[in-house]
Amino acid sequence: AQSVTQPDIHITVSEGASLELRCNYSYGATPYLFWYVQSPGQGLQLLLKYFSGDTLVQGIKGFEAEFKRSQSSFNLRKPSVHWSDAAEYFCAVGVETGRRALTFGSGTRLQVQP
Amino acid sequence: DVKVTQSSRYLVKRTGEKVFLECVQDMDHENMFWYRQDPGLGLRLIYFSYDVKMKEKGDIPEGYSVSREKKERFSLILESASTNQTSMYLCASSLRDRRSYGYTFGSGTRLTVV
Numbered sequence: 001a002q003s004v005t006q007p008d009i010h011i012t013v014s015e016g017a018s019l020e021l022r023c024n025y026s027y028g029a030t031p032y033l034f035w036y037v038q039s040p041g042q043g044l045q046l047l048l049k050y051f052s053g054d055t056l057v058q059g060i061k062g063f064e065a066e067f068k069r070s071q072s073s074f075n076l077r078k079p080s081v082h083w084s085d086a087a088e089y090f091c092a093v094g095v096e097t098g099r100r101a102l103t104f105g106s107g108t109r110l111q112v113q114p
Numbered sequence: 115d116v117k118v119t120q121s122s123r124y125l126v127k128r129t130g131e132k133v134f135l136e137c138v139q140d141m142d143h144e145n146m147f148w149y150r151q152d153p154g155l156g157l158r159l160i161y162f163s164y165d166v167k168m169k170e171k172g173d174i175p176e177g178y179s180v181s182r183e184k185k186e187r188f189s190l191i192l193e194s195a196s197t198n199q200t201s202m203y204l205c206a207s208s209l210r211d212r213r214s215y216g217y218t219f220g221s222g223t224r225l226t227v228v
Binding site: 032 | 118149154155157158162164170204212213216219221222
C-alpha cells in the first residue's frame with residue numbers, strides 16, 4: 001500500500017525567504033502526487049499535481065514541486081514567501097490501479113515571520 | 115464556481131447520539147470521500163463512494179457508515195457517537211478518471227462529542 005511522509009511538523013520562515021517543504025512517498029510504481037494547502041478554518045485547496053512527464057511542476061500562488069524518483073520525493077518550493085502563505089500544507093499520493101482514494105501525509109504547518 | 119457544501123461548520127452532540135453529516139457537490143463528480151482530520155495525523159480516509167449506492171471502506175471505518183442515494187449527496191453517519199469521534203470531518207469529490215484527480219474539498223465540519 002502507498003504511504004506519504006512529511007518529516008517536518010512545523011516550519012518557520014521569514015517573509016521574503018525561500019521555502020522548501022519535504023514529502024517522501026512509498027509506492028512500487030510511479031504515483032500521482034499532489035500538494036494541498038489549508039488556510040485556518042478552511043478546506044483544502046489544490047496547489048499542484050504531478051502525473052507524468054516534466055518532473056518540475058508549476059502550481060498556483062507561485063509554488064512549484066519537483067518529482068525525484070530516485071529519492072521518492074516530491075518537495076514543494078517557493079522562492080519568496082509571503083505572510084499570506086502561512087497555512088498547513090499536505091502532500092498526497094494516488095495510484096493508477098487499486099485504491100481510488102488519495103493517501104495524505106500528516107501535514108506541515110508553515111509560520112511566516114515578518 | 116464549483117462547490118462542495120457541508121451542511122454544518124460546527125456541531126456539538128452527546129455521547130450515544132446518532133449523527134448525520136451531509137455533503138453535497140454540484141460538479142456531477144462520480145467520486146465522493148469522507149476524511150477525518152486530527153492534529154499530527156493528517157487526513158485519514160473513512161469511506162468513499164465511486165457511484166450511487168456504491169461504497170468502499172477506507173482506513174478507519176469503524177463506528178461510521180455512509181449513504182449515497184443520489185449522485186450529488188454523500189452522507190456520513192455516526193451510529194452512536196463517542197468522544198473519540200470528536201474531530202474535523204472533510205468531504206471531497208472528484209471525477210472518476212484518476213488523471214483528473216484534484217479533489218474539491220468542502221470547508222469541513224468540526225464535530226464535538228460531549
